[in-house]
Amino acid sequence: MCAARRPTVGLDFGTSTTLVASTRGLIPIGNDTTFPWMPSLVGYADDGTVVAGENAQHLPDGQLARSIKRSITEGRDFVRIDVPTGAKDIRTDALITELLREAGRRGARRGRDIGVGSLVRLGCPAMWDGRQRRRLLGAAQRADLPVVLATMIDEPVAAGIAWLDRQRVHTGRPLRIVVFDMGGGTLDLAVLDVRGANHKDVSVLAALGIAEAGDDLDEAIAADLDIELAKAGIDIDAIENQPRARVWLRDAARTTKELLSSNDEEPIVLSPQVFGRAAEIWYTRGQLNEVFMPHMERAEDAVGLALMIARITESAKSAYEIARMPMDLLVQGVDVVLLSGGMCRIPYVRQRLEWLFESSTKVELAMDPPENAVVVGLARAGDYGTINMYRPAFDVLLEWNRGQEFRTVYEAFTPLVERSQIARGEDDLRYTRNGRDLSLPRNGKGKLRVVSYSGERLRATIGSRNLDGFPVALSDEKFGFSIYPDGRIRMTDGAGTFEGRVDDWHRLDAE
Ligand SMILES: Nc1ncnc2c1ncn2[C@@H]1O[C@H](COP(=O)(O)OP(=O)(O)OP(=O)(O)O)[C@@H](O)[C@H]1O
Ligand SMILES: [Mg+2]
Structure with a gap:
């Protein structure tokens, strides 16, 4: 179950911050070496060079890509950025690569653990599907980081491992x-x-x-501050450089939010350069909670x-x-x-x-x-056996014509149960595909193929035989394939119905 045994370094590419850790602990990658994290910022300097981390912090907003990780979550491929030749649509994956390259470079310089023979384990949001995971992996590979899909794990799972690892x-x-x-x-x-x-x-x-999460709360606080400012007689819409004022307000919202974790109220001192006048408003923890x-x-x-x-x-x-x-x-x-x-x-x-x-x-x-839990857990995850029963880490393919044609019957990391199925109150919840969905041929012979991403071979059977290599009588009308969340597998083809299961799921039955 455990993934590769090479020395592992965890890299947590977060929406706001990026961190690196080895099995011995956090490797500080902030600019001044004492600071643990690097801001996940990337942008274009005035001379057209790409800068990442703190160096991007003071760029004008138009030259900066904030929260670039969201481009994968939201399925966006480009972001508009001001470069010396004018506004240009830049590929977000290329910017992510630059950011990861910088994090890797700093980690290697300060941590001794990233290098020949080591493996970088990436985390990713639990909601990401296989395509999104592969997208981050591709960006990391182009940044020359030694990463493989088999070691990528869901961020909350890594955080759980960080806690487990400290239990004595x-x-x-x-x-x-x-x-x-x-x-x-x-x-x-x-x-x-x-x-x-x-x-x-x-x-x-x-x-x-x-x-x-945090970005959305910042927006919501900024909207609330807008109302507070109006009460104080300041109309943002009437300010000359309104976009700049809005960016200022969002940054102030974030800072205030963070300070209110330890204080009951905080002043927000408006910048006269941005708002045309000096003023101060107060914001309380109660307002934030609301x-x-x-x-x-x-x-x-x-x-x-x-x-x-x-x-x-x-x-x-x-x-x-x-x-x-x-x-x-x-x-x-x-x-x-x-x-x-x-x-x-x-x-x-x-x-x-x-x-x-x-x-x-x-x-x-x-x-x-x-905020350190995910990266520390990523570095330690090699000591743990993790199995994702909700988004299994294997593809099931159906191939025929000597492997020249195939369909993906199940794509790794697809949830076995969709929210909408639960919302509809469906019973018999499972992942299922049929021959028509897959546009299978009417007849002929095929074989199931299993591609595992867990780092080990998947132990799964069907009709008392191995799932991998199981012969299928092709039929667009009759073919049906289901995986149940408890690990059961059921397939119907032109020859009959076969049942099986994924062996690893048995771990739970042991109790
Ligand atoms: N003291 C604090 N009080 C409140 N919020 C804070 C505090 N410190 C940081 N935050 C907020 O936490 C968020 C960043 O958390 P974190 O570094 O865990 O996110 P991330 O890993 O970069 O993002 P994600 O995991 O969503 O991709 C930001 O919204 C930041 O404003
Ligand atoms: Mg995070």
Whole structure:
């Protein structure tokens, strides 16, 4: 189960910050070597050179790509940037490559661990599909980082590993963990079932996310500040350089948000250069909590969905029944909720989660500070066996004509259960494809092929034989292929119906 045994370095390419760690701990890659992280900023300097990290921080907004990771989450290929010849659409992947190259360079200079024979393990948001994962991988490869898809793991899973790795007492009892990783761009959630004598076997029962986190709260606070300014007689729309004022306000919103994690109220001192006059307004933690409330409600809905999927993954109970479980039942049996990501410094996050879960559930930081958890877990993940039962790390292909033609029956990292299926209250939840969807030939002979990304061969059977190489009687009408969240596989072809399962899923049945 464990991925490659080469010395591993973790690289957490975050929406706001990028961090590097070795198995010995964080490698500071900030500009002045004492600072642990590099801002995930990249842009074009006045002379047309690409600059990344702190060097991009003071570029005019038009020359800068902020939160570039979102381009993968949102499926955007280009970003418009001012270069010396004028505004130009730049490929976002090329900018990501530059940023990763800079992080890798700094890591190698300061950490001794990135180099010949080492392996860089990347994290990615739980919500990313196979294509998005491969996109980041491609950008990292072009930055000359030694990365492979097999070692990429979901960010919240890495945060869970960072916490597990610091536990000195192992009861041997299985642990149920919910990871709540709220960063700048995404909220990533994972429900983990952890087993084994040293709690080294981590099964991912559910991993999902929503693209709403720190950046969105900054926008919401900025909108609130806009109203506060209007009350103070300042109309942003009437300001000469309105775009600049809006950028200023968003930056102020972010700084104020961060300061309000430790203080009850904060002054915002307006820049006379931007606003045409000097003024000061005050913003309180109470105001912030009010603006944050709807975001936290959506976050809690996502937690509920993750818990539902986890139950569907492991339980023989009807999905119909689980989909109707009230929240107070869904939250039962969780040992610990782990907080990861910079946004979890906000006291309101912990407060809401303590209210949501039972009093016997501990709510604690995956690591202190919480924005370090993902990268430290990425570096340590080689010691753990992780299996993602919700987004399995293998492709199933159906090939014929001596492999010259094929269809992807299941693409790695596709969720086995879609949110919409649960919302519709469907029973018999599973991933399924039929011969018509796949435009299969009417007849002929084919074979199933399995491509595993877990670093090991997938042990899966069907009709008492290996899934890989299983013969298929092609039929566009009859062919059907399903994978159930508990690991069962069912295939119908021109010759009949065959059942099987993925062996690794059995780990849960051992209890
Ligand atoms: N003290 C603080 N109080 C509140 N928010 C904070 C604090 N420190 C950082 N943040 C916020 O945390 C977010 C960044 O967190 P983090 O570095 O974990 O994100 P990321 O890993 O870059 O993003 P993602 O994981 O979403 O891609 C930003 O929105 C930042 O403003
Ligand atoms: Mg992060």
